[in-house]
Amino acid sequence: xxxxxxxxGVLGIGFFYIMVSWGSLPFFLFTALLTLLGLNEYYEMLxxxxxxxxxxxxxxxxxxxxxxxxxxxxxxxxxxxxxLFVTIFISHIxxxxxxxxxxxAGINLLGIIYISGGFMFMSFLRDFxxxxxxxxxxxxxxxxxxxxxxxxxxxxGLFWGEKKLSPNIxxxxxxxxxxxxxxxxxxxxxxxxxxxxxxxxxxxxxALFLGPAxxxxxxxxxxxxxxxxxxxxxxxxxxxxxxxxxxxSLLFSMPLxxxxxxxxx
Numbered sequence: 071x072x073x074x075x076x077x078x079g080v081l082g083i084g085f086f087y088i089m090v091s092w093g094s095l096p097f098f099l100f101t102a103l104l105t106l107l108g109l110n111e112y113y114e115m116l117x118x119x120x121x122x123x124x125x126x127x128x129x130x131x132x133x134x135x136x137x138x139x140x141x142x143x144x145x146x147x148x149x150x151x152x153x154l155f156v157t158i159f160i161s162h163i164x165x166x167x168x169x170x171x172x173x174x175a176g177i178n179l180l181g182i183i184y185i186s187g188g189f190m191f192m193s194f195l196r197d198f199x200x201x202x203x204x205x206x207x208x209x210x211x212x213x214x215x216x217x218x219x220x221x222x223x224x225x226x227g228l229f230w231g232e233k234k235l236s237p238n239i240x241x242x243x244x245x246x247x248x249x250x251x252x253x254x255x256x257x258x259x260x261x262x263x264x265x266x267x268x269x270x271x272x273x274x275x276x277a278l279f280l281g282p283a284x285x286x287x288x289x290x291x292x293x294x295x296x297x298x299x300x301x302x303x304x305x306x307x308x309x310x311x312x313x314x315x316x317x318x319s320l321l322f323s324m325p326l327x328x329x330x331x332x333x334x335x
Contacts, residue, residue: 105189111303122161131186138190188321218258219251219284226250240292255281287322
């Protein structure tokens, strides 16, 4: 299991490097694919009883992602949300009249905002470029920092984990593992920033926020799976599970990091 996890992780990083380096639009299309797969996992975990139709749900998720990527959202953010809300509302009336409309509409919007809204920051970070950052550097900073949290938490928990972090949500996660992940994140972010001449007090502050955000992202997805009584969101990545299992931490750490860099720099 560990060998498969490490091997798929190394191959995944290599493939990610190719996609990031390819260009803004190709990377956006790759991000759209990840979003589509994540939305599909969310749909499958919940079941079709909560959705008007799978194609409609996937389309709305991609629509929101594309709307954000092409920067229309900077001026017309409310339009995208309004279109999503009205479409979901009308589709539920058409299928179920007013049956469970609050619950089911909420589930639809949660999936789109959580998954599409989270993945859109991957493209934003890839294209983030302002002194001292060049394009792709902000994304790699967040990716490596977040992956460091996961790796540090896994091995720290494996060797020293005793006290449970949140047993009701994820019995295998420990406080020692979380501390190890946060320390690893801080070290990796600082090392990366020194190598690429990005180091400043703001980078240290970012690392101190990035780590906890990644832990919360992991716990949030674990809570979803716990509530839905599933072990993994999918099985597309050997040794890691599904797309949401692999990117859950990033769906929290990327938005926080982007806005931190955007405001500070």
